[in-house]
Amino acid sequence: EAEVAQSxxxxxxxxxxxxxxxxxxISGHATLYWYRQILGQGPELLVQFQDESVVDDSQxxxxxxSAERLKGVDSTLKIQPAELGDSAxxxxxxxxxxxxxxxxxxxxxGTRLTVL
Amino acid sequence: KQEVTQxxxxxxxxxxxxxxxxxxxxxxxxxxxxxxxxxxxxxLTSLLLIQSSQREQTSGRLNASLDKSSGRSTLYxxxxxxxxSATYLCAVDQTGANxxxxxxGTRLTVIP
Numbered sequence: 001e002a003e004v005a006q007s008x009x010x011x012x013x014x015x016x017x018x019x020x021x022x023x024x025x026i027s028g029h030a031t032l033y034w035y036r037q038i039l040g041q042g043p044e045l046l047v048q049f050q051d052e053s054v055v056d057d058s059q060x061x062x063x064x065x066s067a068e069r070l071k072g073v074d075s076t077l078k079i080q081p082a083e084l085g086d087s088a089x090x091x092x093x094x095x096x097x098x099x100x101x102x103x104x105x106x107x108x109x110g111t112r113l114t115v116l
Numbered sequence: 117k118q119e120v121t122q123x124x125x126x127x128x129x130x131x132x133x134x135x136x137x138x139x140x141x142x143x144x145x146x147x148x149x150x151x152x153x154x155x156x157x158x159x160l161t162s163l164l165l166i167q168s169s170q171r172e173q174t175s176g177r178l179n180a181s182l183d184k185s186s187g188r189s190t191l192y193x194x195x196x197x198x199x200x201s202a203t204y205l206c207a208v209d210q211t212g213a214n215x216x217x218x219x220x221g222t223r224l225t226v227i228p
Contacts, residue, residue, distance in 0.1 A: 014177075042219050042221055043160070045216065055213075091159055105160075109158055110158065
């Protein structure tokens with residue numbers, strides 16, 4: 001069964017360092033999402049891609065976060081510099097194509113980031 | 117901005133009991149509402165989706181209802197099992213663009 005892949009699964013870093021997370025969506029899924037989930041809270045959308053284009057990054061802290069999906073397939077989310085408050089689970093999801101209504105989002109296992 | 121609240125934050129029940137999880141949202145102009153399950157340290161799995169024009173959806177032992185005008189949804193789990201232990205999250209899509217606003221979740225423990 002096709003799955004969304006994410007790596008690494010766990011990352012520990014010191015504040016002010018740079019970190020990067022990778023996501024490989026289900027093959028053929030045009031839409032890719034990055035979410036941040038702070039412990040005890042629900043996920044919050046950071047950025048949404050349609051193919052290689054950003055369609056929503058209104059909640060992305062652009063002073064330190066960046067995301068790219070250069071070829072419209074896999075994606076990288078980067079934080080530079082990392083801050084203590086960035087400690088969270090970073091979830092990636094993909095869906096076939098939201099045009100015309102709902103398309104189920106399939107989630108990856110997430111990357112657990114701890115900033116010391 | 118849409119706010120989604122889930123009550124209770126945690127719930128423990130003995131195996132076999134029926135239970136109800138609650139979700140409320142502040143802006144009733146939604147496109148759809150979904151319920152997800154999240155196992156510890158893992159991603160989310162979609163359980164049920166209710167379109168704004170629908171009142172309920174059923175899948176096996178799960179039944180989700182939607183009262184859009186009052187900003188509420190419930191997830192009913194019948195004959196609970198230890199395997200149902202997980203965190204249950206509701207999420208609303210306001211525009212149909214699949215931009216989901218999530219609640220904080222209810223952590224369910226079913227005791228054998």
